[in-house]
Amino acid sequence: xxxxxxxxxxxxxxxxxxxxxxxxxxxxxxxxxxxxxxxxxxxxxxxxxxxxxxxxxxxxxxxxxxxxxxxxxxxxxxxxxxxxxxxxxxxxxxxxxxxxxxxxxxxxxxxxxxxxxxxxxxxxxxxxxxxxxxxxxxxxxxxxxxxxxxxxxxxxxxxxxxxxxxxxxxxxxxxxxxxxxxxxxxxxxxxxxxxxxxxxxxxxxxxxxxxxxxxxxxxxxxxxxxxxxxxxxxxxxxxxxxxxxxxxxxxxxxxxxxxxxxxxxxxxxxxxxxxxxxxxxxxxxxxxxxxxxxxxxxxxxxxxxxxxxxxxxxx
Ligand SMILES: NC(=O)c1ccc[n+]([C@@H]2O[C@H](COP(=O)([O-])OP(=O)(O)OC[C@H]3O[C@@H](n4cnc5c(N)ncnc54)[C@H](OP(=O)(O)O)[C@@H]3O)[C@@H](O)[C@H]2O)c1
Numbered sequence: 683x684x685x686x687x688x689x690x691x692x693x694x695x696x697x698x699x700x701x702x703x704x705x706x707x708x709x710x711x712x713x714x715x716x717x718x719x720x721x722x723x724x725x726x727x728x729x730x731x732x733x734x735x736x737x738x739x740x741x742x743x744x745x746x747x748x749x750x751x752x753x754x755x756x757x758x759x760x761x762x763x764x765x766x767x768x769x770x771x772x773x774x775x776x777x778x779x780x781x782x783x784x785x786x787x788x789x790x791x792x793x794x795x796x797x798x799x800x801x802x803x804x805x806x807x808x809x810x811x812x813x814x815x816x817x818x819x820x821x822x823x824x825x826x827x828x829x830x831x832x833x834x835x836x837x838x839x840x841x842x843x844x845x846x847x848x849x850x851x852x853x854x855x856x857x858x859x860x861x862x863x864x865x866x867x868x869x870x871x872x873x874x875x876x877x878x879x880x881x882x883x884x885x886x887x888x889x890x891x892x893x894x895x896x897x898x899x900x901x902x903x904x905x906x907x908x909x910x911x912x913x914x915x916x917x918x919x920x921x922x923x924x925x926x927x928x929x930x931x932x933x934x935x936x937x938x939x940x941x942x943x944x945x946x947x948x949x950x951x952x953x954x955x956x957x958x959x960x961x962x963x964x965x966x967x968x969x970x971x972x973x974x975x976x977x978x979x980x981x982x983x984x985x986x987x988x989x990x991x992x993x994x995x996x997x
Contacts, residue, residue, distance in 0.1 A: 685741035685780035686970030686988070691730035695971040698739055703775040703784040706754035710774060711787045713766060717803035718778040719745030720970075720986040722978045727777070735772030742970070743778030744771050746785065747793060747802035748991070757787040766790040767949070769806035769940045779970055779988055789940045794953025800961045801952075804836070804985035809948045809957070811920055811938040812841040816848070819918035819934035820895040824849035827888055831907045832899035833869060834860030836959070836985045837920060841897055842867040843957050853884055853893060855900075863960075875900075884910040898923075908933070960984040 685700045706712050724742045726732045734744055747767040750760050760766065768790030775784040793802045816822050828845050832838040833854035845852050846868025854869035861872045871887055873880040885892060892912035898904045898919040908925045911917050917925075918934040927933055951957040962984035965973045970988060977986045 683781040684967060685776060686967050687739065687741040687743075687777055687779060688728045689739045691738055692728070693738070695728065695742065695974050697968055697970070698741065700739065700741060700776055700780065703782055706752050706757075706784055707774075708755040709757060709787055710754040710784050711750045711757060711760050711766075711790070712752040713746055713748040713783050713785055713790065714751045715746055715748040715778060715781060715783055715990045716799040717747050717964075717990060718743040718780075718988045719804040719807060720779075720973045720977045720988055721745070721807060722974075723807070724779075724974055725978050728974075734777070735774070736777060741777035741780040741783075742974075743780070743783075743988070744773070745769055745803055745806050746778035746783055746790070747799050748783075751782070754787070760787050760790070765793040765802075767793045767802040767806055768942070768945065769810060769938065771940055779967065779990070781990060788942055791942050791946045791949055794949050797952055798961075800964050800987045800989065801959050803987050804961055805948070805952060805959055806940075806945060807938055808837040808840050808959075808985070809952075810941060810944060811837050811936065812844050813944050813948060814938060814941070815841060815897050815918045815920060815934075815936050816844055819936050820897065820916045822848060822850050822895055825851065826894040827851045827853065829884060829893040829896035829907065829910055830854045830869070830899065831875070831896065831903050832856075833864045833867070833872070835899050835980070838897070838899035839864065839867055840957065840959065841899065842869050844951075847951070847956060853887055855880055867958075881906055881910045888912070961987050963987070964989050966990075 750764045770785035770789040834856035852869045855875040856864040895916040898907040904919040914930040924935040
């Protein structure tokens with residue numbers, strides 16, 4: 683089957699001809715992939731710094747959307763023909779940048795009706811990350827004030843929406859081209875991070891005290907994020923750069939984990955429009971290397987997606 687990934691750890695991304703997955707084992711399903719998400723984390727997998735259960739030559743890709751075509755023993759939640767999405771790590775055979783992938787049936791959920799394949803493919807990792815940051819790492823509550831640093835990005839944008847849905851007052855940083863979208867997502871205030879005075883403005887907006895909680899979604903952005911958290915507040919970063927603890931502030935270094943219960947709830951919100959996600963570039967499997975370069979350089983206008991089965995309509 684056609685796939686895209688690396689022949690060796692640290693090698694370039696290229697189109698691969700890989701063996702078809704064997705029939706699904708107990709608890710597994712085979713998914714015919716319609717589209718797969720691309721994130722800078724796929725480069726981390728290819729470089730060998732995130733073990734998702736594969737050895738080269740290996741297809742990359744940890745986000746899938748597609749149709750179940752075979753069901754293993756003991757699978758009760760899915761049937762052939764079901765349309766699913768998920769973050770099915772650890773992977774069982776190959777990554778999701780492939781025509782077919784074998785996954786743990788408990789790690790994919792039904793795709794909401796009417797959600798396009800591209801959106802479904804790019805949803806699981808950022809949505810789960812945002813949810814886990816807000817509920818598990820920060821435990822944000824209604825009427826608290828939250829800073830989302832990097833709200834113009836995919837994960838930050840979803841964090842703004844999820845926090846606003848919980849009645850949290852969100853102060854966000856974003857560039858001029860994302861500001862309107864971030865405001866629409868529910869941010870009370872959007873500050874341009876190009877203006878070096880944005881941390882002072884956060885303090886002004888919080889009566890000098892700082893925010894109750896903050897999430898950093900900017901590579902290297904934790905050090906300035908922690909400065910605007912109030913004494914004894916909470917902070918989480920998703921970019922692996924936790925700052926030293928200061929002023930009694932708790933710091934969480936968050937890494938996404940698959941969670942189907944959370945993903946089902948997030949899909950309900952996506953399906954009824956309370957959560958939205960606009961996709962950026964959509965490229966064919968043959969252009970996986972370009973897709974990854976674009977994701978690594980900072981996805982503009984939404985997450986990058988590989989379209990793997992172009993004939994699907996996604997309704
Ligand atoms: N730990 C985890 O499990 C996990 C999960 C998901 C993502 N991540 C990481 O989180 C980061 C964000 O990922 P993503 O996919 O959501 O990002 P993304 O969509 O690629 O975000 C890129 C956007 O961030 C904004 N940005 C860039 N520099 C900024 C700065 N200095 N200050 C504020 N905003 C800035 C820009 O938007 P505008 O200029 O348009 O505002 C840019 O378009 C990545 O490093 C990713 O690896 C980690």
